Amino acid sequence: MRTRVKFCGLTRLDDVEAAVALGVDAIGLVFHPASPRAVEIEQAARLVNALPAFVSAVGLFVDAEAARVRAVLERVALDVLQFHGAEPPAYCAGFARPWIKSIAVRAGVDLAAEAHRYAGARSLLFDTYDPALAGGTGRCFDWGLVPARQARRSILAGGLTAANVAEAIRQLRPHAVDVSGGIEQAKGLKAPDKMTDFMKGVRDGDQS
C-alpha cells in the first residue's frame, strides 16, 4: 500500500496547485494565530476552493475556542480537523467532522494509552515534542519510540525531508507522512523543488 502524503502549512495558491500536481492526498491549513504559517479565514477558503475532488483539506487548531472552529467551518470547506493542543476527546468529536489528534512523542509517553484515549480519531499524528511549539518544529523525534502496532494507522510528522522520508517509511510503515518545514524556502512559503524531491523520497520509501 502506498504511503499517503499531507503537505502542511500552505498559505499560497501556487503552492496548493503545485502540491496537487505532485499528487498529495491532503493539504493542511494552520488556524493557530501564533504560527508563522497561520492563514486568515478568507485566504483559507480560497485555497480550499482550488482543490479538486479527492484531495482533502485539513484544518489545524491549537486549543481553540469551539466558537472559533465553528466560525472557520462556516466559511472553509474543511474535510478533516487536526488538533495540536491538549484538546480532550469530547471536544475533538464535537464538530461533526473526522478528526486527527497530534501526539507529541517523547520518552515516557504511552502511545497505546493515547490511542485508547483518542479512539474516536481517524488517525493519531505523531510529532516532535517541543515545550515551546505546538507543531512545525522542523525536528525529528526518535522513531524507535513508536511501536509497529501504533505506527500502522498513524501519520508521521516532525522534521521530515526528502533526505529522510524514505528511511522513515522503511522503519515505521505509517499510513501517512506529514511535512511542513522540510518543503519550505521560508516559513509558510513552499519550495517547488523540495516538494518534488519529497514526493520522490516517499515513493522510494514505498519501494524499499
Ligand SMILES: O=C(O)c1ccccc1NCC(=O)[C@H](O)[C@H](O)COP(=O)(O)O
Ligand atoms: O506548522 C506550524 O507552524 C504549526 C503550529 C502550531 C501547530 C501545528 C503546526 N503545524 C503542524 C503540522 O502538521 C506540521 O506539518 C508538523 O508539525 C510537522 O512540521 P515540520 O516538523 O515542520 O515538518
